[in-house]
Amino acid sequence: MKIHVIAVGKLKEKFWVDACAEYVKRLKAYAKVTVQEIPDRDPAKSGGEEGARRIEGKGILEALPEHSHVILLDVGGKQLSSEGIAARMDALMLSGVSDITFVVGGSGGVSRGVYDFADEHLSFGKITLPHNLARVVLLEQIYRAFKISRGEPYHK
Incomplete structure (x- = not known):
């Protein structure tokens, strides 16, 4: 399985970098993970x-x-529980999908082209998260999904 995260903006603070690095390290046992940063633009x-x-x-x-x-x-996307994310990833894998890319937009959202190109839209709820925090939450939820799917301890 390959998991890609494409995120607008550079993580500047060490605590964000460290948090993301920790989950990427943990995920290596389950998938090949890449994170690519797209430069954010000043409007x-x-x-x-x-x-x-x-x-x-x-x-x-x-x-x-x-x-x-x-x-x-996407704040307007489908809201899933952690178990729901795990089940969705399992369903994708069972259908032959071996490559999943998650996109985290910038503070101003994403272009219509990106919005329309996405196969799915996922929401972490109606709250607004800074995109740095959204990236950490995303990586943690992907890790949690693998743990849930394999019945391994972590998810409580």
Whole structure:
């Protein structure tokens, strides 16, 4: 299984970097995991919010691996429990999907092109998370999903 995370913005604070690195390390027992950062754009220098989303979106679309199942983190997406995420990933794998890409947009969201390209939209609820925290939560939930699917202790 290959898991890709494409995220807009660079993790600047050490605690975010360390948290993500810890979950990527834990995930190595279950999947090949890559995390790719797309530079975020200043709307004031990119023709406004829409211009920033368009430029970031182009970077996201160019970074997507071919033939990968794309899941966009989206506040309006489907809300799943941790068990639901595990079941969804299991269903994808059982259907022959061996490559999943999760996309974490920037603070201004994603372009219409990225939104429409995604195979699925996943929400962590109606709350707004900083994209740095959303990346940590995503990696933790992917790790938790593998643990749940294998019946291993971790999920309580």
